[in-house]
Amino acid sequence: MGKAWFTYGPDLLEGKFLVFRGYMKVNGHHYRTIWPVPDSYERIEIIDQRQLPHRFVTETLSTTGDAYTAIKDMHVRGAGLIGATAAFGMYLATQTAREKHCHYDLLQAAELLKNARPTAHNLAWAVDRVLSEVISCSELEEIRKRAFEIACLIADEDARFCRQIGEHGSELIKQVWLKKEKQQVNILTHCNAGWLAFVDYGSATAPIYAARDAGIDTHVWVDETRPWNQGAKLTTWELEQEGIANTLITDNAGGHIMQRGEVDLVIVGTDRTTHTGDVANKIGTYLKALAARDNNIPFYVALPSSTFDWKLDRGIDIPIEQRPGKEITSIDGLSENDTIETVRLTSAGTKAVNYSFDVTPARLVTALITERGVIKAEKSAIHAMFPDCCVST
Amino acid sequence: MGKAWFTYGPDLLEGKFLVFRGYMKVNGHHYRTIWPVPDSYERIEIIDQRQLPHRFVTETLSTTGDAYTAIKDMHVRGAGLIGATAAFGMYLATQTAREKHCHYDLLQAAELLKNARPTAHNLAWAVDRVLSEVISCSELEEIRKRAFEIACLIADEDARFCRQIGEHGSELIKQVWLKKEKQQVNILTHCNAGWLAFVDYGSATAPIYAARDAGIDTHVWVDETRPWNQGAKLTTWELEQEGIANTLITDNAGGHIMQRGEVDLVIVGTDRTTHTGDVANKIGTYLKALAARDNNIPFYVALPSSTFDWKLDRGIDIPIEQRPGKEITSIDGLSENDTIETVRLTSAGTKAVNYSFDVTPARLVTALITERGVIKAEKSAIHAMFPDCCVST
Numbered sequence: 001m002g003k004a005w006f007t008y009g010p011d012l013l014e015g016k017f018l019v020f021r022g023y024m025k026v027n028g029h030h031y032r033t034i035w036p037v038p039d040s041y042e043r044i045e046i047i048d049q050r051q052l053p054h055r056f057v058t059e060t061l062s063t064t065g066d067a068y069t070a071i072k073d074m075h076v077r078g079a080g081l082i083g084a085t086a087a088f089g090m091y092l093a094t095q096t097a098r099e100k101h102c103h104y105d106l107l108q109a110a111e112l113l114k115n116a117r118p119t120a121h122n123l124a125w126a127v128d129r130v131l132s133e134v135i136s137c138s139e140l141e142e143i144r145k146r147a148f149e150i151a152c153l154i155a156d157e158d159a160r161f162c163r164q165i166g167e168h169g170s171e172l173i174k175q176v177w178l179k180k181e182k183q184q185v186n187i188l189t190h191c192n193a194g195w196l197a198f199v200d201y202g203s204a205t206a207p208i209y210a211a212r213d214a215g216i217d218t219h220v221w222v223d224e225t226r227p228w229n230q231g232a233k234l235t236t237w238e239l240e241q242e243g244i245a246n247t248l249i250t251d252n253a254g255g256h257i258m259q260r261g262e263v264d265l266v267i268v269g270t271d272r273t274t275h276t277g278d279v280a281n282k283i284g285t286y287l288k289a290l291a292a293r294d295n296n297i298p299f300y301v302a303l304p305s306s307t308f309d310w311k312l313d314r315g316i317d318i319p320i321e322q323r324p325g326k327e328i329t330s331i332d333g334l335s336e337n338d339t340i341e342t343v344r345l346t347s348a349g350t351k352a353v354n355y356s357f358d359v360t361p362a363r364l365v366t367a368l369i370t371e372r373g374v375i376k377a378e379k380s381a382i383h384a385m386f387p388d389c390c391v392s393t
Numbered sequence: 394m395g396k397a398w399f400t401y402g403p404d405l406l407e408g409k410f411l412v413f414r415g416y417m418k419v420n421g422h423h424y425r426t427i428w429p430v431p432d433s434y435e436r437i438e439i440i441d442q443r444q445l446p447h448r449f450v451t452e453t454l455s456t457t458g459d460a461y462t463a464i465k466d467m468h469v470r471g472a473g474l475i476g477a478t479a480a481f482g483m484y485l486a487t488q489t490a491r492e493k494h495c496h497y498d499l500l501q502a503a504e505l506l507k508n509a510r511p512t513a514h515n516l517a518w519a520v521d522r523v524l525s526e527v528i529s530c531s532e533l534e535e536i537r538k539r540a541f542e543i544a545c546l547i548a549d550e551d552a553r554f555c556r557q558i559g560e561h562g563s564e565l566i567k568q569v570w571l572k573k574e575k576q577q578v579n580i581l582t583h584c585n586a587g588w589l590a591f592v593d594y595g596s597a598t599a600p601i602y603a604a605r606d607a608g609i610d611t612h613v614w615v616d617e618t619r620p621w622n623q624g625a626k627l628t629t630w631e632l633e634q635e636g637i638a639n640t641l642i643t644d645n646a647g648g649h650i651m652q653r654g655e656v657d658l659v660i661v662g663t664d665r666t667t668h669t670g671d672v673a674n675k676i677g678t679y680l681k682a683l684a685a686r687d688n689n690i691p692f693y694v695a696l697p698s699s700t701f702d703w704k705l706d707r708g709i710d711i712p713i714e715q716r717p718g719k720e721i722t723s724i725d726g727l728s729e730n731d732t733i734e735t736v737r738l739t740s741a742g743t744k745a746v747n748y749s750f751d752v753t754p755a756r757l758v759t760a761l762i763t764e765r766g767v768i769k770a771e772k773s774a775i776h777a778m779f780p781d782c783c784v785s786t
Contacts, residue, residue, distance in 0.1 A: 054740075226643040232739050233738065240742065247745065250619040252677025255751055259752065286649065328642070331724060333723070333737050335736050341728060341729075341734065346629055346641065347629065347633060350629045352641040353640050353641075354642075354646075358645075
């Protein structure tokens with residue numbers, strides 16, 4: 001049994017939380033993307049996703065600063081996993097917080113973590129959730145215990161919600177499969193909204209894994225997803241580990257294969273979705289939504305409710321992260337010497353602008369796949385499905 | 394004066410052809426992208442574009458096989474330059490053709506060259522043009538001389554047509570510039586339809602260079618253009634050489650910057666355009682046309698008439714080249730040791746499909762910019778502008 005077969009400690013959790021092991025596999029072993037180190041639960045282990053697919057390396061986070069760096073520099077990425085890492089980052093803050101100034105220290109940690117990446121809604125959501133649960137406690141020891149419980153709860157909930165997204169979404173795939181008389185269903189996805197982007201299962205990939213478990217034959221077109229190449233590096237690797245047929249394409253190719261009738265449906269994830277149904281996701285998603293619409297192909301967005309922004313009415317108001325231009329002008333990969341090397345693709349002086357996300361307007365989204373079911377990307381439908389989450393505006 | 398300041402020899406050309414030097418510049422020196430080696434005109438010189446932007450290297454083509462390889466393996470690329478290289482490739486065939494079997498040998502050479510790349514219409518057009526001019530000659534010496542003349546004519550004509558495209562297209566830029574009260578005009582382009590893709594000036598870039606010469610301030614958004622990165626490697630380099638402001642973006646970003654109002658117009662080239670106005674161009678062009686339409690941004694396609702396919706009625710019937718998947722899974726760039734190295738971006742086993750072009754339907758094209766003027770992407774307009782070229786179908 002590998003170390004990642006970790007079950008959250010019932011001694012701390014008082015039996016209140018879902019306890020399950022990772023579902024997804026790496027080299028045949030079940031893994032989650034984040035877990036407390038079993039010895040004392042004082043440190044947190046993640047997969048350093050920058051090294052995939054060439055190396056499978058885990059990394060230990062000991063401080064809030066480590067968690068901040070892991071999020072900001074994309075050791076971890078993806079809506080759900082950013083949220084879970086931030087939650088555990090708050091837990092790590094309780095370990096260094098000063099007895100007499102612990103509330104101040106936790107607020108400082110929250111501020112730091114929230115600034116790691118601006119677009120992902122799960123980040124602030126998770127930090128605030130931990131904060132709101134511990135802020136009423138006065139004893140540091142109690143705060144520590146409670147922060148750990150909540151971080152574990154957030155991680156467990158993320159995995160559970162993704163599993164439920166899988167159940168609802170696989171029904172959509174099944175309908176296409178039956179309509180095609182059980183011929184292979186071709187699904188296009190952009191970026192990585194797989195289990196590597198969440199704690200387990202993934203959002204966009206969960207329906208594919210659930211369909212596989214139901215005996216439905218799928219094939220996934222994987223957009224390489226420039227500039228960070230999450231598709232080429234992570235989604236293909238993840239699907240290969242799970243034995244799901246897949247083909248890598250450039251981000252440019254999606255429209256063409258839709259025109260050729262080679263895509264049955266599109267499923268993507270999202271980093272933030274307004275309560276009106278506008279979807280911020282990895283840059284380029286909007287172009288695929290336009291192509292899907294032009295070719296009458298369903299365009300689905302899969303998300304746990306933690307990704308909804310209940311305060312923003314318009315997608316255009318979602319803050320869009322701008323990352324260094326160097327992520328476009330240089331790239332790293334495996335050299336012939338089996339070392340990871342960085343090469344420059346352009347002239348030294350080439351100026352690049354690197355927007356990380358774009359916003360797909362609700363009008364281009366066929367439906368949202370949430371943990372509670374499939375709904376239209378409309379305010380009324382979203383509020384009706386999540387009356388307990390939405391805030392009056 | 395560098396060797397590329399070549400003027401086609403009046404001794405051979407009998408003063409019949411336009412003789413002008415390259416317009417575009419490399420390190421301050423005028424260059425064309427292809428020219429006969431001045432000593433005896435028996436060999437042809439090209440720029441090996443695979444090495445740009447890291448190295449400016451020229452290559453000598455001595456045989457038809459060299460020309461075939463240069464086209465197929467993309468030492469040269471782009472509609473007009475593929476045509477000119479193929480024309481000179483036919484000239485090279487006359488040098489090795491057997492006296493008694495020269496027509497047979499030339500037909501063989503034509504067959505070889507035409508198969509180098511399937512989508513570019515200028516390729517077959519140029520080969521057939523040389524062939525039709527020499528097939529009636531019986532003397533090999535006359536065939537050689539005539540083939541050289543026609544190849545030079547095709548190259549000169551390509552440059553002249555591109556210059557005229559520039560004149561017509563710059564008027565469109567000027568209109569936007571005046572409407573913006575002489576604020577900088579933002580133009581998005583995909584791939585490289587610059588002077589590197591033609592003999593000189595370029596198609597999509599010609600209006601930008603002409604606008605610059607007319608004192609109009611432009612800024613170009615350059616799509617990197619995966620997988621071959623013609624935008625990142627060639628267009629940025631070319632624009633930098635000419636002192637045109639430019640910013641590199643991922644192919645994914647175009648829709649987002651259009652939504653933000655940061656694009657005034659789109660100009661792209663084409664490898665083949667049907668006489669009904671459907672446009673085959675580098676994969677991903679269709680996605681930009683969709684985004685332009687969704688944001689009410691004009692989408693122009695610049696082309697010399699040699700790119701029109703007068704026989705195809707439907708863009709869907711244009712053959713789309715499929716290149717090796719390895720162009721997606723691996724990439725080369727400049728290492729820290731200043732050597733050009735190839736690195737692998739994916740797992741070793743990742744399967745990739747690499748379509749090189751897509752088709753933008755005429756309905757998404759605002760207008761075509763040709764050497765004779767700006768016309769609608771419609772059969773009636775195209776035929777009215779080119780009554781001498783179109784064939785009755």
